[in-house]
Every structure is written in C-alpha cells, then in structure tokens.
Amino acid sequence: MTKHLRLSAAVLALTAGAAFAQQSTITIGMQLEPPMLDPTGGAAAAIDEVVYANVFEGLTRFASDGSVVPGLAESWEISEDGTTYTFTLRDGVTFHDGEAMTAEDVVFSLDRARAEDTTNAQAALFANIVSVEAVDDTTVVVTLDGPDGAFLFDMAWGDAVIVDPASAEGNATNPIGTGPFRFVEWRQGDSIELARNDDYWGEPVALEGATFRFISDPNAAFAAMMAGDVDAFPVFPAPETLAQFEGNPQFNVLVGSTEGETILAMNHGSEALQDVRVREAISHAINRQDIIDGAMFGYGTPIGTHFAPHNPDYVDLTANSDFDPDRARELLAEAGVENLTLRLMLPPPSYARRGGEIIASQLRDVGIETEITNLEWAQWLEQVFRGYDFDLTIVSHTEPMDINIYARPEYYFQYDSAEFQSLMDQLNVETNPEQRGALLRQAQELISTDYVNAYLFQLAKTGVANANIEGLWENSPTQAIDLTGVSWTQ
Amino acid sequence: MLRYLLIRALSLSLSLVVASIVIFAVIEVIPGDPAAFMLGLNATEDAIANLRAELGLGGSLVERYVSWITGMLQGDFGTSYTYRVPVGELIADRIWVSLPLAIFALILSTLIAIPVGIIAATNRGNGGDFAIMGLTQLGIAVPNFWFAMLLVLLFAVTLSWFSAGGFPGWDNPGPALKSLVLPAIALALPQASILARVMRSALIETLDQDYIRTARARGLSRGETIRRHALRNALIPVLTIIGLQFSFLLAGAIIIENVFFLPGLGRLVFQGITQRDLVVVESVTMLLVFAVIVVTFLVDIAYAIVDPRLRRK
Numbered sequence: 001m002t003k004h005l006r007l008s009a010a011v012l013a014l015t016a017g018a019a020f021a022q023q024s025t026i027t028i029g030m031q032l033e034p035p036m037l038d039p040t041g042g043a044a045a046a047i048d049e050v051v052y053a054n055v056f057e058g059l060t061r062f063a064s065d066g067s068v069v070p071g072l073a074e075s076w077e078i079s080e081d082g083t084t085y086t087f088t089l090r091d092g093v094t095f096h097d098g099e100a101m102t103a104e105d106v107v108f109s110l111d112r113a114r115a116e117d118t119t120n121a122q123a124a125l126f127a128n129i130v131s132v133e134a135v136d137d138t139t140v141v142v143t144l145d146g147p148d149g150a151f152l153f154d155m156a157w158g159d160a161v162i163v164d165p166a167s168a169e170g171n172a173t174n175p176i177g178t179g180p181f182r183f184v185e186w187r188q189g190d191s192i193e194l195a196r197n198d199d200y201w202g203e204p205v206a207l208e209g210a211t212f213r214f215i216s217d218p219n220a221a222f223a224a225m226m227a228g229d230v231d232a233f234p235v236f237p238a239p240e241t242l243a244q245f246e247g248n249p250q251f252n253v254l255v256g257s258t259e260g261e262t263i264l265a266m267n268h269g270s271e272a273l274q275d276v277r278v279r280e281a282i283s284h285a286i287n288r289q290d291i292i293d294g295a296m297f298g299y300g301t302p303i304g305t306h307f308a309p310h311n312p313d314y315v316d317l318t319a320n321s322d323f324d325p326d327r328a329r330e331l332l333a334e335a336g337v338e339n340l341t342l343r344l345m346l347p348p349p350s351y352a353r354r355g356g357e358i359i360a361s362q363l364r365d366v367g368i369e370t371e372i373t374n375l376e377w378a379q380w381l382e383q384v385f386r387g388y389d390f391d392l393t394i395v396s397h398t399e400p401m402d403i404n405i406y407a408r409p410e411y412y413f414q415y416d417s418a419e420f421q422s423l424m425d426q427l428n429v430e431t432n433p434e435q436r437g438a439l440l441r442q443a444q445e446l447i448s449t450d451y452v453n454a455y456l457f458q459l460a461k462t463g464v465a466n467a468n469i470e471g472l473w474e475n476s477p478t479q480a481i482d483l484t485g486v487s488w489t490q
Numbered sequence: 491m492l493r494y495l496l497i498r499a500l501s502l503s504l505s506l507v508v509a510s511i512v513i514f515a516v517i518e519v520i521p522g523d524p525a526a527f528m529l530g531l532n533a534t535e536d537a538i539a540n541l542r543a544e545l546g547l548g549g550s551l552v553e554r555y556v557s558w559i560t561g562m563l564q565g566d567f568g569t570s571y572t573y574r575v576p577v578g579e580l581i582a583d584r585i586w587v588s589l590p591l592a593i594f595a596l597i598l599s600t601l602i603a604i605p606v607g608i609i610a611a612t613n614r615g616n617g618g619d620f621a622i623m624g625l626t627q628l629g630i631a632v633p634n635f636w637f638a639m640l641l642v643l644l645f646a647v648t649l650s651w652f653s654a655g656g657f658p659g660w661d662n663p664g665p666a667l668k669s670l671v672l673p674a675i676a677l678a679l680p681q682a683s684i685l686a687r688v689m690r691s692a693l694i695e696t697l698d699q700d701y702i703r704t705a706r707a708r709g710l711s712r713g714e715t716i717r718r719h720a721l722r723n724a725l726i727p728v729l730t731i732i733g734l735q736f737s738f739l740l741a742g743a744i745i746i747e748n749v750f751f752l753p754g755l756g757r758l759v760f761q762g763i764t765q766r767d768l769v770v771v772e773s774v775t776m777l778l779v780f781a782v783i784v785v786t787f788l789v790d791i792a793y794a795i796v797d798p799r800l801r802r803k
Contacts, residue, residue: 035528035572035765041541042572043530119541121529172574188573188583189753189761190657213656215751219639220655224751227646227654348764378522378766386526399532 023488024208026469028481029221029233033189033214036172039158040113043121045398045479048158049234050192050212052480055096056161056177059087059106060152064485066310066400066477068156072101072178073140082147082431089138093201095164096182103134109162110142122159149431153401158478180205180484190214194483206471206487225251225464232465232472234481239297245464252467256474257310260396260459261303262351264359266452268414270391272340279451281331282392283321285366286359292457295354299460305444306403309458310475313440317448321455328366342391344370347380351459352394359394385412396459400478403440406447415452498790502783509779514555517772523547524571524766545571558772568769570762577773580758587657588747588754591670591677592739598678599685600732606682607689607728612716614694622686629683638676638749645672655750673750677743681735688731692724699723725796733789737782 034046039056053061061071073087093101112118114126128151130143144151154160167176175183180202181194192212196205213230215221218238224230225245234254236242245251264286266273273279292300301309304317332340342363346356353374360370370392375383384390397405407424409416420443427439448455461476471485525541526533542548549557561568567577610622646654652672658665696702697720705715744756755774762770 033761035767036574042528043533044528116536117540119529119537119544121533121537123534123537124532187657187659187753188580189757190659190751213751215655216757217748217751220642220749220751223639223642223647223654224656227642227650229646229653229656376522376764378524378527378764379520381526382522385531386523397531402532405532 023231023468024206025210026207026483026486026488027211027213027229027231028483029213029215029224029230029236030481031214031216031221031235031237034192037175037183037186037192038171039161040109040163041119041121041172048479049481050194051175051177051179052158052161052478053179053482053484054181054194054210055175055179055183056158056163057179058155058157058161060156062156062400062477062480064473064475064477064482066475068152071156072106072162076152078431082149082429083144085142085144085151086135087140087142089140090201091138093178094199095167095178096176096197097164097167099164099166101162101164101178102137103140105162105164106140107132107134108165108168110160112163112168113160120159122157125154125157125160147429147431149427149429149436150401156478158480181207181210184209205484207483210483212481228466232463232469234461234463234465234472235476236462236464239299239462242297242299242462242464250467252465252469254461254463254465254472254474255299256461256463256476257301257308258398258459258461258476259308259400259402259478260398261306261308261402262300262355262394262396262456262459263306264454264456265393265395265413266454267388267391267412268416268452269388270342272337272342273391275335275337276451277331277335278337278340279454280321281328281335281337281366282363282368283451283454284324284328284331285362285368286321286454286456287323287362288318288456289323290362291355291358294358295351296457296460299462300457301460303455303458305448305455306397306406306453307440307444308400311401313437313444315441315444317444318455320448321451325362325366332367338367339369340367341369341371344372345380345384345390345393346372346374347377347384347393347395348374349396351396355394355456359392388412388414394456398459398479403443403447406443406452413453415447415450417446417450420446420450494794495791498787502787506780506783510559510776511555513772513775513779514558515551517768517775518551518554520763520766520768522766524768527766528572547571558769562773562776567773570767570770572765572767573770577770580770581755581774581777584753584755584758586660587670587752588740588743588756591673591743591752591754592736594670594674595677595681595739595743596732596736598674599682599735602678602682603685604689604728607686608693608716608721610686610690611693611697612712619690622690626683626686629679630687632680634676634680635745635749637679638673638746641672641676642749655752657752669750669752673743673746673752676749677739677746681739685728685731685735689724689728692727693720696720696723722796726793729789729792729796733785733792737778737785740781741778 030046030049032046034050035044036042037047037051039047039051057071059071059073060068063069072089074090075088077086089103095101110132113120114129128144128148130145133141135141163171164176180197180200182197184193184195186192195209215224221233222238222241225233242253246253266279268274288302302318304320307314344356346352356372360372363370384393404424405411406415407421423439423443430436430439465472468489470489471487473482525538529538570577570580606622610619613619642654645652657669660666702715702720705719743754744760747754747756759771759774
C-alpha cells in the first residue's frame with residue numbers, strides 16, 4: 001500500500017514536472033530596439049517586428065509565404081472598373097481597451113494616413129485613395145482615383161493598420177490594436193512584454209505571453225541564445241556562429257529569404273556613371289559569390305535585377321552581369337574612361353561595410369579606384385539618399401515589391417527612363433494577374449539591361465530558435481515576427 | 491576652508507557653462523535629420539516636413555540653445571524625438587541601472603585595490619609584490635569587454651549560474667542585484683588594477699619620508715606607523731583616482747552595458763546618437779558632465795578633510 005502510494009506520488013510529481021516544463025511564454029531576441037511602437041508613424045523595422053500581426057492588424061495581411069490574406073476585412077468586392085473596393089469587416093472585433101472596431105475606425109485610420117499633415121512613413125501607399133466611407137458598422141467603401149492592382153497588397157503593410165481614434169495619439173508608447181496580443185510593458189532599453197488578448201476575435205494564440213529583448217552586441221546575442229536567456233532570435237546578428245548552432249540538436253537554424261534586394265547603387269547624376277558602358281563595366285567587374293561568401297558567410301541568393309527570387313514573377317537575369325573582368329576592361333576602354341575614381345559611401349550594416357571592401361578590390365582589378373567613406377544611417381540618409389552626394393553606395397532595399405522606385409527620377413540613384421515609367425503606369429492600372437506578371441518581367445529586364453545599378457544578392461534571413469519552438473516565419477515577406485502561429489512542442 | 495570651497499564651486503560652475511556650449515555646438519552640427527531617419531527610405535517630403543514641424547525642429551541655433559538651457563534649469567530636459575517621452579523619464583529609468591552599477595563596481599574595486607596595494611607596498615621587492623604587480627599589469631592590459639565575454643561564457647553559458655545579461659528591474663531586488671554582479675566585476679577589474687598600483691606607489695613614497703622614520707624611532711610598531719601616518723598621507727592620490735574612476739564608470743560603462751545588454755545611460759546615449767535623437771544626447775551628456783563636476787567637488791572636500799593643510803589655505 002505504502003509502496004503503491006509512493007509510486008503514484010512519484011508519477012504525480014513526474015507529470016507535474018512535465019506540465020511545468022510545457023512553456024507557454026516565449027522570449028524573442030532582437031538586435032535593435034524600436035524607437036516607438038506606432039507602425040503608422042515610423043519606418044524602423046523593429047516597430048513592425050514587435051507589433052505587426054501581434055498587436056495591430058490591417059484590412060488585409062501578409063501570410064508567411066508573402067501572399068495577401070484577409071485581416072480585419074473578411075471579404076471584399078472590387079467594382080468592374082477597379083476603382084471601388086467594398087470591404088466587409090469582421091463582426092465583434094474589439095480594440096484592447098474594449099472599444100468596438102467599426103467601419104468608422106477604418107475611415108479614421110485611412111484618412112489619417114493620407115491626410116495633409118500625415119507623418120506616415122509610407123504615405124505614398126495611400127496617395128491614390130480619393131475617399132473612404134462607412135456604409136454601416138461593418139461595410140467600408142474605398143474609392144481610388146484609378147484602378148490599382150496593388151491596393152490589397154498595400155493595405156497589408158504595417159503602415160496601414162487600423163487604429164482607434166481614441167488611442168491613436170498614444171500608440172507610440174502604449175499601442176492599442178485589435179491583435180491577438182496586447183501590450184503590457186515596455187522597459188526602455190531592455191524589453192517589451194506582450195500578453196495574450198483573451199477577447200481576440202479570431203483563433204486564440206497558443207502563447208500566453210511574449211517578451212522581446214533587445215541585444216545589440218552580436219557576441220552578447222550568441223551568449224544569450226546559448227545560455228537560454230532568449231528562446232529565439234529570428235534575425236540573428238552573428239551569422240559567423242550559425243555553424244555552432246547547426247551542430248547542436250537543442251537549436252534550429254532558420255534560413256529564409258527576405259524582401260531585401262542588396263544593390264550597389266550608382267548615381268546617375270555623376271558624369272562618369274551616365275554612360276551605360278561604365279555601369280555595365282562595373283556590373284561585370286563584380287563577383288557576387290565572393291561578396292556573399294566574404295560578407296554574408298555564404299547566406300544570400302545572387303540576383304540580376306531588382307526583384308525577389310522567391311516571387312513567382314522573378315526572372316533570373318544574373319547572366320546579363322556575370323563576373324567577367326575582361327569584358328569590364330573592354331567596356332571601359334570603349335567608353336574611353338581612364339583613371340576613374342568613384343566615391344563609395346557605406347552605411348553601417350555589415351553587408352555594406354564588408355561588401356564594400358570586397359567590391360573596392362574587385363573594381364580596382366579592372367582599373368577603377370574607389371574612395372570609401374563609412375557613414376552612419378542618419379548621415380547616409382542626409383548625404384546620399386536626400387543629398388545625391390555620392391557615386392556608389394551599397395544598400396539593401398527591404399520594402400516588398402519596390403521595383404516602382406525606378407519610376408521615380410528624383411529617387412536617390414536618379415534613373416530617368418520614360419520607357420520604364422510608362423511600364424509602371426501600365427502596371428498600376430492593370431488588375432489582371434497574368435498581365436501584371438508580364439509587365440513585371442519586362443520591368444526587370446529593362447533595369448537589368450540598362451545596368452541601372454549593380455544587383456548583388458537577395459539578403460537572407462538567418463535566425464536561431466530553440467528546437468522545441470514551431471511556427472516561426474522562415475521567410476520574411478514583411479519585417480515582422482508574427483507570433484500568432486508559434487507554439488512549444490514540449 | 492570656506493573660501494577654498496567657494497573658489498572651487500565657482501570654477502566648477504564656469505566649467506558647466508562652457509561644457510553646455512561645447513556640447514550643444516558639437517552635437518547640433520552632426521549631419522543628419524531625425525525626422526528623415528525615422529521615416530526611412532520611402533517617406534514623402536511632405537511627411538518628413540510634417541514630422542519636423544511636430545518635433546519642433548525649427549528655429550535658429552541660439553534660440554534652440556536658450557530654450558534648452560532654460561528648460562534644463564527648470565528641470566525640463568525636453569522630449570525625446572524618437573521615443574516621444576520626456577527625456578527626464580528616460581534618464582530616470584536608466585540612472586537606476588548605471589548609478590548602482592557604478593557604485594557596485596567602485597566598491598568592489600576599492601575593496602580589492604586598497605588591501606592589495608598595501609600588501610604590495612609593504613612587501614616591496616619580494617615575491618608577493620612582483621606577483622601583485624604582474625597581475626595588476628595584466629588587469630590593466632586585458633580589455634574589459636573581452637574579460638566580460640569570458641565571464642559570460644564561463645558563468646552564464648557553461649555553468650548557468652547567472653543569466654547572460656539583461657536587467658529584471660528593481661521590483662525584484664535579488665535578481666536585479668544578481669544581474670549586476672558580472673558587469674560590476676568586469677568593470678571593477680581594470681579599475682582595481684590601476685587603483686592598487688596607485689595605492690602601492692603612493693604608500694611607498696610616504697614610507698620613505700623622514701616622519702615615518704621618526705615615528706618608527708619613537709617606538710611605533712610597523713603596522714601602527716602605516717595605519718596612523720603613512721596611509722593617511724598616501725590617500726590623497728588614491729582619492730583623486732577614485733573620483734576619476736567614478737565619473738568614468740558612470741559614463742564609460744557603455745561597452746559593458748552592450749555586452750550584458752543592460753539598459754543604462756551609456757546605451758541610451760549610443761542609441762540617441764545613431765537615431766539623431768539630439769535632445770537625449772545633449773541632456774544625458776550634460777547630466778554626465780554635471781555628475782563629474784559634482785564628484786570632483788566632493789573629492790575636493792574629501793581632500794580638505796584628509797589633508798588639514800588644504801583646510802587652512
């Protein structure tokens with residue numbers, strides 16, 4: 001009898017122990033702390049990483065494969081001429097402060113983003129909206145000034161989330177959304193805590209809470225992961241240590257794609273770079289694989305145009321600018337260019353700083369000298385991006401589907417092609433997916449054969465997670481750490 | 491004594507004024523627009539202009555300097571551009587990490603350095619002295635971030651005695667204190683090494699003085715001579731170094747804060763610079779200057795207490 005009792009006590013203790021081991025919260029590591037938490041008022045990737053899909057939701061949203069799926073709008077109808085979108089909103093959605101989410105909130109959110117005094121970082125997404133009207137509590141009609149095949153895609157961005165007029169002003173420090181997690185606490189410089197929203201309209205999330213921890217130093221990130229202080233580091237800042245995690249069964253290494261086309265941008269305002277032969281020569285002088293291996297520890301996919309390789313409309317055009325230093329020298333001779341010296345401006349990320357050194361030596365090999373200047377982001381924005389004061393720079397364009405920047409002659413590399421601009425005008429009004437695909441392929445070809453910039457590689461997303469976690473996004477169709485499908489397997 | 495302190499106070503306030511002008515001038519000329527930084531690559535010019543207006547980034551340099559200084563005198567440090575909260579709040583949060591860490595490290599370093607320095611000085615020339623000198627040389631030479639990483643790898647990753655970093659907040663004093671142990675050791679080691687060497691040389695110098703021989707001749711034991719005469723005289727340079735070290739620990743813990751991802755003042759300034767959050771940078775820098783000046787003043791007072799000659803001046 002006593003023996004039996006003792007045994008069942010032991011079994012009880014065991015099961016209790018197992019129940020205890022079943023974790024219900026997660027600690028996520030991030031390299032940069034968001035400056036604030038309002039996704040409609042800033043461009044920092046860290047804002048969306050914390051709040052996108054977790055705290056805030058829009059009419060539509062990105063799924064992990066990059067497709068656009070219904071969000072707060074459960075369905076929509078598009079008028080024949082493609083200019084009127086009638087959204088039907090989900091019933092019974094409330095904000096975290098208890099307020100009901102209605103069509104009026106959608107009107108407020110979209111009007112605020114497109115207002116004259118907007119501080120939305122992606123104000124261009126809303127530029128073609130003519131009016132937003134609430135028909136009843138769950139029906140919203142959005143009228144555009146012309147058909148726009150990308151409108152549902154645009155509404156999935158973090159910058160287009162639906163906010164409550166009563167709390168919109170305070171979202172920077174106390175975000176109130178409709179998502180499956182609500183904001184609990186922000187210990188500035190240290191961490192942000194979210195807890196499960198028990199009144200969520202949709203499927204409840206498995207996690208009871210989540211903590212985002214900010215660890216900027218790559219060595220510290222490694223130690224925190226190894227010591228178990230952090231359960232997952234979706235964008236891990238120390239790729240050189242990934243091999244150690246790969247060999248350890250306690251961890252999963254997640255390698256996926258991002259929307260980051262990493263390019264060597266060329267200033268078309270610089271005299272030497274106005275000659276397409278010089279730009280082509282630079283493209284042929286570059287060995288992409290050397291940069292991927294040397295600067296990115298082998299993670300990254302070579303690209304030959306400004307388009308993400310995982311997109312179904314992607315065309316592999318790397319052959320247009322294959323590594324051919326002899327051809328580069330020929331082209332330079334043809335163009336009559338000698339003793340060319342170009343200023344290469346490098347922002348802080350390692351793809352730029354390490355990649356810049358490699359590119360400088362590859363260019364030297366074909367007879368182009370570079371003067372490297374390292375810049376901080378704020379300085380880069382002022383001098384390169386807004387001041388056009390550069391010849392070459394390396395930067396990763398992380399916005400999804402952003403080939404349309406080539407239609408903006410005032411954009412920092414200043415590519416001005418009537419042909420490309422007309423392609424984009426056609427694309428904007430085209431809603432047939434097949435036709436859109438054809439136009440996108442043409443656009444990719446055009447900027448590739450015009451050698452607008454030298455296209456290097458698609459930035460990889462390299463993350464590390466505890467092996468018992470499932471449901472984290474492998475790819476990064478938008479800069480988010482979507483925890484809605486994340487759970488512990490044991 | 492009073493006159494001495496008055497003169498010191500006057501010269502220190504003058505340093506404050508000069509420092510404020512230099513800090514403001516240097517920081518305001520850094521290129522980079524906080525509004526453009528916040529809105530990123532796809533921002534429209536209108537949105538940037540709207541944000542600039544919202545943040546109050548207008549006015550001439552002189553106007554902004556005057557409003558900054560008058561605000562500070564009234565205890566208003568301005569509002570952070572990026573965090574959108576009063577800078578005073580940000581500093582108040584961070585100082586409760588930086589200040590205890592600096593004090594913790596300083597206590598550790600003093601507790602180690604003074605006895606070690608005395609042992610070295612009293613054993614001058616023999617094995618113990620050589621060993622201590624060698625070790626302190628090593629302590630100065632080893633970069634503290636490297637030493638910090640070793641501590642993390644050993645105590646957090648391998649032994650799991652401590653967490654690798656982070657700060658749980660003072661709501662839980664136990665874990666909070668525990669989270670400062672490794673950073674404090676990493677910070678204290680080089681400081682203790684320097685301090686021990688200063689203690690040693692200062693004591694050796696006083697031990698060579700005539701009054702020490704006199705004291706010994708009067709029949710005082712060796713220990714008593716050191717305690718009553720030598721130590722007190724040797725303390726002046728040690729106090730100077732402790733004062734300097736405290737200022738350094740308060741402002742200079744930034745690397746250690748990064749290694750242990752502690753939300754301290756150093757990291758606040760670092761983030762402020764990269765995000766062009768100029769108000770934060772200016773106000774924290776000014777606060778640190780103020781702290782350094784106050785500490786210097788306290789050290790001056792301590793001199794006067796230790797050294798009666800200064801009191802009479």
